[in-house]
Amino acid sequence: MSSDSQLPTPAHIQADSMLARRFGRETVNYFSSSPLNRLSFLRSDHAFLSAALKHPSTRFVLMKDLAPLTKTPAEPYYAKYDEVRKLVPDTIYDKSEEDIIKEYDSRKTTAAPIFLGLDETQKQDSLTWKIYTGTPYFALDVTPRGSEEQQINSKAVISEVEAKGLTFLQGRTIMSFPAGEGAIYAQARALIDWNTRNSFCGTCGHPTISVNSGTKRACPPSDAALLAQGKPAERPSCNTRTTISNLSFPRTDPTIIVAVVSTDAKRVLLGRAKRFPPNFYSTLAGFIEPAESVEDAVRREVWEEAGVTLSRVVIHSTQPWPYPANLMIGAIAQVSDPAHETINLEHDPELEDARWFDFAEVEEALKTGTSPLGSAPGAAYKEGALRLPPTTAIANQLIRAAIGMDFNPAENGPKM
Ligand SMILES: [Zn+2]
Secondary structure (H helix, E strand, C coil): CCCCCCCCCCHHHHCCCHHHHHHCCCCCCCCCCCCEECCHHHCCCHHHHHHHHHCCCCEEEEEECCEEEEEECCEECEECHHHHCCCCCCCCCCCCHHHHHHCCCCCCCCCCCEEEEEECCCCCCCEEECCEEEEEEEEEECCCCCCHHHHHHHHHHHHHHHHCCCEECCCCCCCCCCHHHHHHHHHHHHHHHHHHHCCECCCCCCECEEEHHHCEEECCCECHHHHHCCCCCECCCCHHHCCCCCCECCCCEEEEEEEEECCCCCEEEEEECCCCCCCECECEEEECCCCCCHHHHHHHHHHHHHCCCCCCEEEEEEEEECCCCEEEEEEEEECCCHHHHCCCCCCCCCCCEEEEEEHHHHHHHHHHCECCCCCCCCCCCCCCCCEECCCCCHHHHHHHHHHHCCCCHHHHCCCC
């Protein structure tokens, strides 16, 4: 039903299987289905990382204050190693991770490249490591930070790329790249942001260092800088060094987002926040709380925000959302009794409005009224009509699925 060049098209979604026949085709959302093979088991292999870092095919996603370097708003720019060499010395992986932690000196800071993976579709002149061949991708934060030397080098890298006419693209949520590039950008943004926010240990409060190619952070047991102050190099003991959870891992915060269908399966419940433009509605969403199932979180959020009581909740598809580190778990849910459909916005005043929309009106809005929050809908849109999020938002896919779903399985066999 949907067609949009911005949606990923991984080969597996076309493949036939008994599971696909029983449950329908998998929905893949924007920011998912990255072309990169992450090869997570190579993140601590410094011989591999050293070869990948310097390989002529290698591409670097650069970000300054989380703004990605671009040629145009629809085209990211990938730097070569030569363009970041000032900030990332070619000796960076010469020592083992163990020795780097042992020799930690808080006065010496370095930019930490994050290995994102290999693009195995780009094999020409690419890197071969054991049985893996492809173009390596790294993310690199070029925001001036750390030691004075690191800041000077960061500024030099920034001014050199800007002198080429490239731009660090500003924006609250960037969703303008083609699908594959969008997924690479999402991974880079989430990891750079997490590293920036976790430069101090959550347990003992001392500085941490990036290890495992930017995907973990360690709390070193000693700091050579303390020796220089005439103190013992040992830092205070920290629980993160004594147990199996001796490292800090990137977090992903699960969020629910749901298209709610009425008892008669003829209307869908949508809401709007105050910041939305006029006539713009979307699906309801919220954070999953500790010790809560996805299904319970869906029922709680919809009751809290709209006063509507749900029965069955079905998980539909998911979307990584790197603003800053969410996983949107998309669901379709239904009310089982018309008495439970009454809208009440007074429990939690998060929504400015919530309303039941007929499928026909929603279908029309999907054709003519979709756009990102900050943009206008297309020329076919009639002023005053319902507006909805674009196909790159999971909300759009959920609404599409909800109104296109066959709610009469007794006649046609189950679809979900
Ligand atoms: Zn610590």
